[in-house]
Amino acid sequence: MSDLTPLQKTLLDWFEENRRDLPWRKRYDPYEVWISEVILQQTQMDRGVQYIERFLERFPTMESLAEADEEEVLKLWEGLGYYARARNLLLAARQMVAEHGGTFPEDVQTARALPGVGRYTAGAVLSxxxxxxxxxxxxxxxxxxxxxxxxxAPIKSSQAQSFLWETARSLIPKGRAREFNQAIMEFGNLICGKKPSCMLCPLTEQCEAHYLGIVDHRPVPAERRPAVPVEVASGVLVHKGYIFIQKRPEDGVWPGLWEFPGGNVEKGETPAECVVREFMEELEWDVETAEKIAIIRHGYTTFKVTLSAFLLRFKDEHEGWPEPVLHAATEGQWVSFAELGKYTFPAGHRKLIDMIARDMRYAWFV
DNA sequence: CAGTCGTGGTG
DNA sequence: TCACCAAGACT
Incomplete structure (x- = not known):
């Protein structure tokens, strides 16, 4: 421990003083670390921590998760995004129970063979x-x-990445990977953030970008394509007080989540016409719009979406429950409004449900 | 390897 | 209001 470089010592000392209490830092249990790291992928700490606590409370062990239903895991994941993570988590847990004695592998190659475990997550759990x-x-x-x-170099370029990974490896002090890796991340979060607090930084004397006065120009971001505007329309079909929802395919966007049927508004088409067409194409149902519920704006990945939501009814009288012919879903379901809470919806549709719940116009079926 | 995969916080 | 982006993985 005597041969720490000034950089290593400064970061370790800083972490000693400033480490936050985070869920996995109580025991550093491999299962808890793994769950936490997957939840935190592309997710901000403050938001992720709440999901971590709920998830570990419901599934405290590898075995409990391996036995879980995918529907319940997805429900816990609702609102987090990147839903393939949730299914990979379940697949990996079952794989670890079946093949690794229910514990997270201790070597990198085996760990990275697990679904959803890449270079970062393998290093994060092992360290x-x-x-x-x-x-x-x-x-x-x-x-x-x-x-x-x-x-x-642009921070996502292969040049920059290989330098970063090599440097990160070379900086780890012998026997102190656990502390050091957390230290540099925590430091990057609390001091060297997007808007850095150089006034509080103990490393300014060793910082080249600070010396050059270009801290704000590092890292160099990747050029980003502008978000493409998309107009979509969805329909809440109400029949005898029940609402129709369908389950999305296992691939593509929002895999395995439930939704109100709908789709992209084509050129020369109104949102209302779009919904009627989509219900015919996706379900072979003849519906008509009763009224417009709301317009909801939300974005995902490379799109900024304007969602027009309509209340729908069947065009013709139906005695019983018409059978849908599913073309864009794996499953269909008639549910009461109260039961919608048990299903997992994309954020935009969840917003729509909340709006309906708060709108007195819809008290008759809510 | 560049595109896909979400969402809410932040300035 | 809006662009940027976060404890990345996969194809």
Missing amino acids: QAYNQEEPIVDANVERVLSRLFDVD
Whole structure:
């Protein structure tokens, strides 16, 4: 421990003083670390922590998760996005119970063979749970290292990435990977953030970007394509007080989530015409719009979506329950409004449900 | 390897 | 209001 570089010592000392209480830091249990890391992928800490606590409360062990239903895992995931993570989590848990004695693998190759475990997550779990000297590079580490070493290549370029991973590996002090990896991430989160607090930083004297006065220009972001505007329309079909929902396919956007049927508004078509057409194409049902419920704006990945939502009814009288011919879903279901809470919806449709619940116009079926 | 995969916080 | 982006993985 005597041969720490100033950089290593400063980060470790800073972490000693400033480490936050986070869910997996009580025991560094491999299962808890793994769950936490997957939830935190592309997710901000403050938001992710709440999901971590709920998830670990419901599924405290590898075995309990392996026995879970996908529907329940998805429900816990609702609102987090990137829903393939949830299904991969379940698949990996079952794989670990079946093949690895219910524990997270202790070597990188085996760990990375698990669905949803990439370079970052493998290093994060192995270093934090087992104190193995495996590096990690996330957005926090990218900020810290790109500023300390003035990385001028675009941060996502293969050049920059190979430098970052090599550097991250070389910086790990012998026997202290658990502390150091967390230290550099926590530092990147609390001090060397998007808007860095250089006034509070104990590393300014070793920071090339600070010396050059270009901290705000590091890291160099990847050029980003502008979000494409998309207009969609969805319909809440009410029949005898019940609402029709369908389950999305296992691939593509929102895999395995439930939704109100609908689709993209084509050129020369109104949103209302779109919904009617979509119900015919997706379900072979002849419906008509009763009224417009709301317009909801939300974005996902490369799109910014304007969602027009309509209340629908069947065009013709129906004695019983018409059978849908599913063309865009794996399952269909008639449910009461109260039962909608048990299903997992994309954020935009969840917003729609909340709006309906609060609108007195719809008290008759809510 | 560049595109896909969400969402809410933030300035 | 809006662009940027976060403890990335997969194809």
